[in-house]
Amino acid sequence: MSGEPRAALLVTCFNDTLFPDVGRATVTVLERLGCEVAFPAAQTCCGQMHGNSGAHEEGLALAARAVRVFAEEPAVVCPSASCVGWLRETAPRLAAEAGEDDLVAGLEQLGGRLFELTEFLCDHLGVEDVGAFFPHRVAYHPTCHSLRGLKLGERPLRLLRAVGGLDLAEVDDEDCCGFGGTFAVKNADVSTAMLADKMAAVRATGAEVCTAVDSSCLMQIGGGLGRARAGVRTMHLAEILACER
Amino acid sequence: MSAASTARAEILRRATAAIGAAGAEPVTVPRRYRSAGGLGPEGRVDLFCERAADYRARVHRFAAAELDAALAARCEELRARRLVAAPAAPWRPGGAEVEVDDPPLAAARLDQLDGVLSGCAVAIAETGTVVLDGSPLCGRRALTLVPDLHLCVVAAANVVETVPEAVAALAPAVAAGAPLTFVSGPSATSDIELQRVDGVHGPRQLELFVVWY
Amino acid sequence: MKAGFESAAREALGDSQLRRNMARATTTIRARRAAAVAEVEDWEELREAGAAIKAAVMASLPRQLERLERAVEERGGRVHWARDGAEANAIVTDLARAHGAGEVLKVKSITTDEIELNQALAAAGIRAHETDFAELVNQLAGDWSSHILVPAIHRNRSEIRLLFEDTIAAGRRLDEDPVALAAAARGHLRELFLRVPFAVSGANFAVAETGSVAVVESEGNGRMCTTLPEVLVTVMGIEKVLPEWRDLEVFLQLLPRSATGERMNPYTSIWSGVHAGDGPREFHLVLLDNGRTDVLADELGRAALHCIRCSACLNVCPVYSRVGGHAYGSVYPGPIGAVLTPQLRGLPQAPTLPWASSLCGACLEACPVKIDIPTMLVHLRGRVRREVGAPRGERAALAAAFRVLSDRGRYERAQRLRRLGRGALAQLLAAPWSRSRELPEPPPQTFREWWDERG
Ligand code: SF4
Numbered sequence: 001m002s003g004e005p006r007a008a009l010l011v012t013c014f015n016d017t018l019f020p021d022v023g024r025a026t027v028t029v030l031e032r033l034g035c036e037v038a039f040p041a042a043q044t045c046c047g048q049m050h051g052n053s054g055a056h057e058e059g060l061a062l063a064a065r066a067v068r069v070f071a072e073e074p075a076v077v078c079p080s081a082s083c084v085g086w087l088r089e090t091a092p093r094l095a096a097e098a099g100e101d102d103l104v105a106g107l108e109q110l111g112g113r114l115f116e117l118t119e120f121l122c123d124h125l126g127v128e129d130v131g132a133f134f135p136h137r138v139a140y141h142p143t144c145h146s147l148r149g150l151k152l153g154e155r156p157l158r159l160l161r162a163v164g165g166l167d168l169a170e171v172d173d174e175d176c177c178g179f180g181g182t183f184a185v186k187n188a189d190v191s192t193a194m195l196a197d198k199m200a201a202v203r204a205t206g207a208e209v210c211t212a213v214d215s216s217c218l219m220q221i222g223g224g225l226g227r228a229r230a231g232v233r234t235m236h237l238a239e240i241l242a243c244e245r
Numbered sequence: 246m247s248a249a250s251t252a253r254a255e256i257l258r259r260a261t262a263a264i265g266a267a268g269a270e271p272v273t274v275p276r277r278y279r280s281a282g283g284l285g286p287e288g289r290v291d292l293f294c295e296r297a298a299d300y301r302a303r304v305h306r307f308a309a310a311e312l313d314a315a316l317a318a319r320c321e322e323l324r325a326r327r328l329v330a331a332p333a334a335p336w337r338p339g340g341a342e343v344e345v346d347d348p349p350l351a352a353a354r355l356d357q358l359d360g361v362l363s364g365c366a367v368a369i370a371e372t373g374t375v376v377l378d379g380s381p382l383c384g385r386r387a388l389t390l391v392p393d394l395h396l397c398v399v400a401a402a403n404v405v406e407t408v409p410e411a412v413a414a415l416a417p418a419v420a421a422g423a424p425l426t427f428v429s430g431p432s433a434t435s436d437i438e439l440q441r442v443d444g445v446h447g448p449r450q451l452e453l454f455v456v457w458y
Numbered sequence: 459m460k461a462g463f464e465s466a467a468r469e470a471l472g473d474s475q476l477r478r479n480m481a482r483a484t485t486t487i488r489a490r491r492a493a494a495v496a497e498v499e500d501w502e503e504l505r506e507a508g509a510a511i512k513a514a515v516m517a518s519l520p521r522q523l524e525r526l527e528r529a530v531e532e533r534g535g536r537v538h539w540a541r542d543g544a545e546a547n548a549i550v551t552d553l554a555r556a557h558g559a560g561e562v563l564k565v566k567s568i569t570t571d572e573i574e575l576n577q578a579l580a581a582a583g584i585r586a587h588e589t590d591f592a593e594l595v596n597q598l599a600g601d602w603s604s605h606i607l608v609p610a611i612h613r614n615r616s617e618i619r620l621l622f623e624d625t626i627a628a629g630r631r632l633d634e635d636p637v638a639l640a641a642a643a644r645g646h647l648r649e650l651f652l653r654v655p656f657a658v659s660g661a662n663f664a665v666a667e668t669g670s671v672a673v674v675e676s677e678g679n680g681r682m683c684t685t686l687p688e689v690l691v692t693v694m695g696i697e698k699v700l701p702e703w704r705d706l707e708v709f710l711q712l713l714p715r716s717a718t719g720e721r722m723n724p725y726t727s728i729w730s731g732v733h734a735g736d737g738p739r740e741f742h743l744v745l746l747d748n749g750r751t752d753v754l755a756d757e758l759g760r761a762a763l764h765c766i767r768c769s770a771c772l773n774v775c776p777v778y779s780r781v782g783g784h785a786y787g788s789v790y791p792g793p794i795g796a797v798l799t800p801q802l803r804g805l806p807q808a809p810t811l812p813w814a815s816s817l818c819g820a821c822l823e824a825c826p827v828k829i830d831i832p833t834m835l836v837h838l839r840g841r842v843r844r845e846v847g848a849p850r851g852e853r854a855a856l857a858a859a860f861r862v863l864s865d866r867g868r869y870e871r872a873q874r875l876r877r878l879g880r881g882a883l884a885q886l887l888a889a890p891w892s893r894s895r896e897l898p899e900p901p902p903q904t905f906r907e908w909w910d911e912r913g
Contacts, residue, residue, distance in 0.1 A: 013863060016905040017873055018898055023905035039909050045863040050856060052817060054839030054848070058860040065864065093833055094840070097758055148819035175776040180816025182852075187814065188890035189468045193477075193780045194816070195894065223895030253539040256696065256747045260520045263755035272514035278503035278708070296721065349735065352652055352686055372722035385736035386685040386727075390678065408722075412707035419668050419703055422533055424733050427710075427726035432678035435718060436592040436608055437615050437636040438479075439486045445591060445640050446647065447678025447725060 007035045007120065008073035010066065012080045012215075013045035019215045025242035026079045026117060029130055033121070043069045048086035053182045056094050060103060063091040067106040076113055077120045079238050081213045084116040085149035116146070117238055118155040118213060128162045133245040135165030139207035139232075141198070141221065143214040144176050156213055156237055163240060169205035173198060179220035195224045203230055210234045280413075282371070282406025289370045289404045294455060296373030300430030301443055302451040309458045313338065316362075316396065319452060325359040325394055331384030334362050336398060346388050355387065360394030361448075366418065366425075368404045369411045374429040375399060375453065376411060378418045386426055395428075395448040401457045462810035466785035467777075476612055476782055483611045484772075484779035490719025491770055491824070498715065507708045509828040512764035515699060516754060522666045522699045523745060529669025533731025535741040542748045543573030549744050550575060550658060550691055551582045557689050559584060559656035565673060565683045566590035567660025568606060568767060570693050571789040572802075573748060575658065586658070587650050589679035591643050598625045604783030604791065606769040607717050612782050615639065647679065657683035657738075661694040662766070663709060664743070667702045670730040671743065674713055676723050684727050690738040696745050697754075697763040709766060712826035716768035749802035758837045762798045764827045771821035771831060777814060786811065793821035797834045805838070809846045812838040873904050 007030050011023040030037050046066045051059025066087065070076045078084050088111040095103040121127055140160060146152045160168050178184065178194030185191075198221060202210045210225070210232055212218050222234035261268065284292060294304045307315050316338035320328070325341060332347040343362070344350065355361075366378035375397055377383040389395050405411050415425060432447030443449055470476060495501055515522055527537040540546035554562055562579065564570065564586050576586040576597075588597040592610035596603055599621050603609035610618070619634045626646040632638055659680065663672040671692055673680045684690055700706065706728075714723040732741050754760050772778045772792030783791030787808065788799040796815055800808040812835045821831040842848070848856075862872045891897060903911075 011905050013869070018900065020901050020903060020905035020908055024908060027909075039906070041906060041909075042866050044866060044869045050860060052836055052839070053852075053856060054812075054836070054841075054843040055856050055860070056840040056843075058856065058864075062860070062863055090833060090836060093758070094836070097837065144816070144818035144820075148823050174820075176816045176818035176820070178776070178816060180818065183813065183816040185890040187464055187467060187777075188893060189464075189471050190777055190781060191816070192894040193471055194776050219898055220895065223891070223897065226896040227894065248545075249539065252541045252545060255541055256539055256745070256751065257520045257523065259747070259751035260523070260696070260754060263751050264517055264519060265755075267517045267757070270517065272510060272517050274510040274514060275503070275506050278500040278507055278711075280707075300720070300722075300724070356648070356652060369722070374722045379733060379736050385733075386681065387737070390681050390685060408711050409704075409707040412704060412710070416703055419670055419728070419730065422730055422733065424730065424736060425726075425728040426681065427722065427728075429720070429722040429724050431724065432676070433724050434591045434640055434677045436590075436595070436610060437618060437639055439483050439608065439611075440636050442636045442640045445644055445677035445679065446589075446651070446682050 004034060004036045005075065005125065006038060007075050007077045008038045008040055008070055010043060010046070010070065010076050010078040010083070011039070012078065012083050015079065015215050018219070019236065022079055022215055022236040022238055025236065025238040026077065028242040029238060030077065032131055033125055033127060038073065040069050040073070046083045046087055047091065048083050049181055051086060051091060051094060056098065060091060060095055060098060060100065063087060063107060064103050067103070067110050070110060074113060075115065075120070075124060076110070077115050077117055079117040079213065079236060080215065081116050081143055081146035081150050081152065082216060084114060085145045087111065087114060089149065116150055116152065116213065118152055118159055119150070121159060122155045128158045130159065130162070130241050132241045132243050133164035134240050134243045136209050137167040137169060137207045138209045138211055138240065139169045139171050139202050139205040141171045141177065141202065141210055141212045141217065142174060143212050143217045146213045147174060152213070159237070159241060164245065166240070169207045171201050171205060173201035177217045177220050179217045181216070184220060195220060199224050199228065199230065202232060207232060211237050211240055213237050279407060280409045282410070284370070284406050286401065289406050290401050290455060292406070293368055293370035293373060293404045296370060297430070297453055298373070300373050302373065302430050302453050304453045304455060306455045309456050312336065312398070312454060312456050316454065317341070323394060323450070327358050328360050328362055329355060329358050329388065329392065330361070331363040331382055331388060333381030334364055334384070336362055346384055349385065352387055352391055355391035358392050360396055361389050361392040362396045363389050364398050364400070365403065367411045367414050368399045369408060370404055370406045372408065372429055374427050376415060377426045377428065378415065378423045380423065386424055389426070390447055393448055394450045394452065396452045396454065398454045398456060401455060463785060463787070463814040464810060466787060467781040467814070470781040470785045477780065479612055479614050480779055480782050483608065487719060487773045491716060491773065494715040494719040494721060498711070504708055504711055505826055505828050508712050508826055509764065511700065511705050511708060512827050515697070515701060516760055516763060518701070519696065519699070519754065522701055523696055525666035526664055526669060526699050529666060530731055530743050533669050535669065535731035535743055538742060538744045540744055540746045540748070546573050546693055546744050546746045546748070547575050547578035550693065551578060551584065553689070553691055553742060554579065554584050554656055555582065557656055561585045561587060561654050563650060563654050563657040563683045563687060564588050564593070565657070565659040565675070565680045566593045566609070567658070567693060568603070568789050569660045569695050569746060570658060571603060573746065575693065587654070589647050589650070589683060591640065591677060594643055594647070595621060602784070603789060605772060606767050606790070651682040651686055655688040657687040657690050659683055659690065659692045661692050661698055662713065663706060664694055664699050665703050665706065666699050668730055670703065670728050672706065672726060672728045674723050674726045676718065676725065678725055681725050681727050684729060685737045687738055689740045691742040691744065693744045693746055696747055696750050713766055713768050716770040716824070716826040753798070753801040756801065759797065759801050759834055761829050762794065762801060762834060764829055765794050765798065766827060768826055770824040770826065774820040774824045776818060776820065777816065786814065793831045794829070797831055797838060800838060805842050806846050809842045812842055870906070
């Protein structure tokens with residue numbers, strides 16, 4: 001690895017507020033790999049929730065905020081596939097539709113420097129073994145935004161396979177967990193039906209831990225597993241990578 | 246203006262207004278897909294036979310000299326005694342009574358016969374498809390539709406590998422106004438719990454005789 | 459749409475037989491499609507070409523329609539134009555009347571379902587016979603389609619047997635075997651095919667260059683209806699036109715594999731106007747707008763018109779495969795319905811449909827013409843908010859959240875007060891969420907507090 005690569009953390013409002021351990025774990029992993037981590041404190045929310053809920057003006061205003069906050073950073077790392085997908089794919093298209101050409105340019109510019117965590121580790125740093133140790137059976141749930149949106153492919157699995165002691169189980173079900181932002185409450189019953197099947201697939205793996213690269217999906221799956229007293233914990237991939245012997 | 250011409254004018258006007266600036270920029274179509282296959286004649290015929298059989302057509306392969314005997318034997322097995330033949334279909338399986346569809350038979354009459362004999366214009370190996378083009382060799386469309394058994398002779402030379410090759414080969418016939426029917430296996434429905442059932446309205450049996458001339 | 463998607467979906471989820479039928483069917487067809495697609499090495503190139511051809515059609519639609527009209531008429535067909543369903547229905551009804559037709563044969567056509575042609579014919583005293591197996595089932599049951607391609611996907615074999623024993627096979631006892639059920643339908647319909655001289659079809663494609671109309675099918679009822687009658691009327695949405703004959707080489711590959719997971723469907727009929735001595739003596743093509751030019755006017759929504767009705771997006775959709783088609787309140791269900799119906803009918807008529815998705819992206823991945831349905835849903839959500847409005851509580855919550863999120867000071871204060879975790883937004887979300895899921899406890903420290911502390 002070369003010198004001290006700098007990584008600016010886009011932690012996401014969701015992790016910042018509800019799942020701070022994901023942010024901490026991301027910092028731990030990046031620092032272990034020799035990165036100098038920065039946290040631009042002016043960051044709040046990337047606008048995904050507003051944008052996907054149809055509040056485009058607000059969503060784009062927040063996206064513009066993220067563009068400004070991270071304007072000077074050479075590399076931005078985000079432990080959320082859906083937020084990266086929003087900033088890289090959806091927001092530029094909505095901005096173009098709204099005729100906000102400067103924002104389109106800003107988002108495209110940011111998009112080129114913005115990495116989802118596993119992209120940053122595998123592609124930018126070129127590592128798979130991050131020196132983690134986690135002696136448990138772990139089920140990996142490919143979230144929609146990681147699988148179909150960002151097309152992360154094997155990256156998360158390669159990282160997990162390199163974790164010491166980890167017994168990897170793949171969830172035999174590529175359907176959505178049913179989260180989908182406001183979908184989870186607007187269509188709570190359908191969301192719950194989707195969750196039920198996802199939980200069954202997770203439980204069928206016999207794993208102790210279910211992991212993924214989106215805290216929102218893990219909140220859905222974990223919320224369901226907790227209610228069912230399934231005895232399966234959810235952990236963000238970063239949290240597993242942060243564990244050491 | 247009549248209601249009809251008003252409707253026409255309004256739809257065209259609305260469509261023109263709707264596309265606005267997009268109408269000015271020509272869209273180029275990237276045709277990077279395969280426009281032809283790479284198999285030789287033998288390979289094409291092998292693939293055709295395999296794929297047609299996959300969709301439950303019965304496939305038989307013969308040299309030209311054996312065809313009549315083979316047809317006769319197969320008709321005997323299937324108890325197909327009364328057949329109708331497309332006007333230019335030259336085959337006459339011994340033992341079967343063959344009427345020629347010239348002048349055309351009534352649909353109700355076709356419904357009473359055991360089977361129909363036709364050739365085909367093109368066959369597509371990748372999909373196991375035969376294409377009928379309404380020529381005297383293939384017959385008019387009703388002919389190969391109403392009887393319950395379709396005996397179709399496929400000349401090996403007419404087998405192409407891919408769909409684009411077939412579409413290209415059929416272009417002159419279409420330009421000349423020919424109607425086409427693409428047939429891939431016997432009639433089928435998957436409407437009941439997605440289980441494929443052969444034979445709803447078209448011929449329930451499709452027998453393909455692939456011949457090297 | 460009378461009730462919104464939410465309540466219709468909830469009701470559908472309560473029907474356990476429906477859920478079993480749907481789960482079974484969509485699982486089977488997903489696997490089939492995946493296998494048929496995996497076999498094609500140039501699938502992505504075909505999708506690219508399909509998407510581009512459709513974009514080219516939309517960009518030149520008026521010209522393509524005029525070309526099509528000319529080509530069909532040169533080959534002895536007649537072309538009619540209908541601004542809406544009522545006009546199209548009147549054209550078909552008048553043609554039937556002019557030929558003294560008291561009965562007409564129908565080939566499965568979602569377009570004619572969209573304009574409720576059968577009801578219009580019935581009002582004129584004309585009986586329409588659906589000839590597609592599943593459409594027949596639905597017609598006999600007084601039910602409507604729940605899937606673009608397998609309209610009775612919500613019914614299993616025993617339900618169909620009971621229905622037939624009450625109707626077309628009255629007085630007989632049928633076997634539950636699909637072969638026997640199909641044979642019952644064959645017997646019933648053959649008599650009609652040989653007797654009724656007037657048929658109405660839809661179209662999968664129409665080629666402007668040659669005036670050729672294509673109907674893609676499996677059972678042979680399409681061949682029967684487009685071949686045996688004396689008069690054939692085809693009702694086609696204006697978006698179905700293709701510029702060149704050659705374009706079919708793309709769609710004849712994309713459609714069957716995406717639809718039924720077959721390399722090729724059993725039958726595709728392609729005709730151009732009237733063919734002397736072969737098939738109908740009269741051919742009428744009705745070009746239908748019915749909201750399509752409105753869709754065309756929306757730059758981001760326009761691609762919904764690229765749809766070739768393969769139904770792949772339905773089958774892979776985690777929402778559709780659980781609630782079935784009826785919850786969408788339209789003849790176009792599933793993901794494509796969620797973007798097409800509100801645009802065709804106008805957003806106020808179906809404002810909940812753009813939310814009938816978790817934006818999981820499975821539809822885009824499966825779509826043979828690469829329609830970006832997830833982005834289109836988000837786009838339409840924006841239009842619904844702007845043009846129709848949003849529920850008060852939701853509006854207030856999003857406004858409050860925006861105030862907090864758009865300012866670092868307010869954001870951090872809210873975090874300290876745990877308002878973001880348990881504030882306005884959380885309150886809105888908490889009740890429906892907590893019915894089936896636990897809410898995470900707000901952590902003792904936010905990430906940024908930890909970061910600051912760490913120095
Ligand atoms: S939107 Fe795409 S996947 Fe869905 S039915 Fe239309 S063509 Fe098929």
